[in-house]
Amino acid sequence: MFKYLKNDLPASIVVFFVALPLCLGIAVASDAPPFAGLIAGIIGGIVVGAISGSQVGVSGPAAGLAAIVLAAIASLGYEAFLVAVVLGGVIQIVFSILKLGIIGYYFPSSVIKGMLTGIGIIIILKQIPHFFGIDKDPEGNFVLFGPNSNVFSDIISIPSNLGIGSTVIALIAMAILILWSSVLVNKHQFFKLVQGPLVAVVAGVVFFILAQGTSMEIAGSHLVKVPVPDSVDSFLGQFTTPDFSVIWLPEVWITAFTIALVASLETLLCVEATDKLDPEKRVTPTNRELLAQGSGNILSGLVGGIPITQVIVRSSANIQSGNKTKASAIIHGFFLLISVIIIPNVLNMIPLAVLAAILFIVGYKLAKPSTFKAMWDSGWKQFVPFIATVLIIVFKDLLWGIGIGLAIGIIVTLYHSYKNSHFLHKQGEDVDDGKIKMTLAEEVTFFNKATILRELDALPNDTQLELDVRKTTYLDHDVIEILEDFAHKAKERNINIKLYSERGIVENPESFIEFFKLRKKK
Structure with a gap:
């Protein structure tokens, strides 16, 4: 010393x-x-x-x-x-x-x-x-x-x-x-x-x-x-x-x-x-x-x-x-x-x-x-x-x-999390083929509920949503419920959902719902 x-x-x-x-x-x-x-x-x-x-x-x-x-x-x-x-x-x-x-x-x-x-x-x-x-x-x-x-x-x-x-x-x-x-x-x-x-x-x-x-x-x-x-x-x-x-x-x-x-x-x-x-x-x-x-x-x-x-x-x-x-x-x-x-x-x-x-x-x-x-x-x-x-x-x-x-500082962090819960863009800039891809972030918490719900509700009818959760390690229970509800609504709005997960590709709506039920149990 x-x-x-x-x-x-x-x-x-x-x-x-x-x-x-x-x-x-x-x-x-x-x-x-x-x-x-x-x-x-x-x-x-x-x-x-x-x-x-x-x-x-x-x-x-x-x-x-x-x-x-x-x-x-x-x-x-x-x-x-x-x-x-x-x-x-x-x-x-x-x-x-x-x-x-x-x-x-x-x-x-x-x-x-x-x-x-x-x-x-x-x-x-x-x-x-x-x-x-x-x-x-x-x-x-x-x-x-x-x-x-x-x-x-x-x-x-x-x-x-x-x-x-x-x-x-x-x-x-x-x-x-x-x-x-x-x-x-x-x-x-x-x-x-x-x-x-x-x-x-x-x-x-x-x-x-x-x-x-x-x-x-x-x-x-x-x-x-x-x-x-x-x-x-x-x-x-x-x-x-x-x-x-x-x-x-x-x-x-x-x-x-x-x-x-x-x-x-x-x-x-x-x-x-x-x-x-x-x-x-x-x-x-x-x-x-x-x-x-x-x-x-x-x-x-x-x-x-x-x-x-x-x-x-x-x-x-x-x-x-x-x-x-x-x-x-x-x-x-x-x-x-x-x-x-x-x-x-x-x-x-x-x-x-x-x-x-x-x-x-x-x-x-x-x-x-x-x-x-x-x-x-x-x-x-x-x-x-x-x-x-x-x-x-x-x-x-x-x-x-x-x-x-x-x-x-906490509010700024929550705002940052709110803004970065997902990415949403159409496939292709010049040709509108009706495909919309959403990639979820690595961690999606209940703070992201409002953003994801707003974007899902804004999707046009008669389109195809490609949802990518391969990099998502944590998906909050509340967010899973929003996705389950959207799977039911998608049928009425003629929105086809293709899910990209670590287990492969899921296209059937029933399989889509079942997948998220399993995630909810985890």
Whole structure:
């Protein structure tokens, strides 16, 4: 695992700096203690990273669960909510034992790409206020539309509330990142070992120190905020234990199942997405991933942390930073643990504007304009589910976007099946000899009933139908009944039927009906 430490160590540093504000921000958005987000990040890195079979995925608290966690804490109380987190982890392990990890493979690639693109757009939108130093929320506003403050109202207010210091260091950080990745990385091995985001963060700390007392001073509300314990007891006092006396309450079990289901689905979709992003195209064992996530959530709930999933932002940052193995995820977890114990005061000097610049790059790589063009060029059957997923994720919610994108994908698939159930054409283009040939597809299901019935009813009287089922391996019961009924009607309409099957040619109507009765029994 440590064979590629020269690649994984720099990547782990980048992931650490990306994960730190996300862990804090998601906890705040969930109305949980900020330290609970750090607990989830530490366990997601060390414990889940060690058990997981993913070489690129990073786990921790996820924004997609924030609304569920917020509602659960409000209705149950924090200690009872932790019981639901533990039980949710147990349910995920049951999912693993039942081999339910395959569910993620049933999502079309257009929906997965839409999810990645939508998340990239949200990352960019939510970091714009941080970039210009106008937002006090450590993770950016979670509300894209709202009656009061939201992402767009923050963006509109930039000219009147511009933070000069934050804007300057954000632009410096962006210049460092672009210069590092496009020019310097090709100049010397040093620039590959020391990553641009780390240099940007160091520059941000230096800028914060030098700018104090000047017009470019960065306010404390625009810096990373890590809890600073003053003793071992105060550090240990930040952990919370669950109240298992409420374990039999139905509300606790409903919350637990909801957490398990949503966290598992988000994880499996993230696994599918990160496997596509992995330059080496490795395949993550999904049932083992559910086992890892369940184990992590049990431990997180036991010590006061919020739920864990595999998360696309940190995973994307990990991949884009050139990681090779899961050592980067594990090491980032240790960095989180060590940093909150040893150097919380140093971390609290990092401007959020620098982290916004880093996340801008991550978001752009997920939502590149070339992705939209490629999906458009792929045809409407790929583009419609893709763009629907993007728009609904951006304007509504991650799970809504995935669900509706999947539903549209299913409808497109059914339409495709409907259109391709059979081929119908007259024999000969110049001479109308009254022969019409229909070749059924390899699989004909009840979704094809309407098309086949319409075409049979449209056949003119006094013709000959040649029906070819030699390549048809599956013929649905409902379709067979339609063909049986048509065999009876064909006599009245003077339509002669010649059936080409794997058993030979059937021309007699009675034999035709008998043949399909045998197919129905099969």
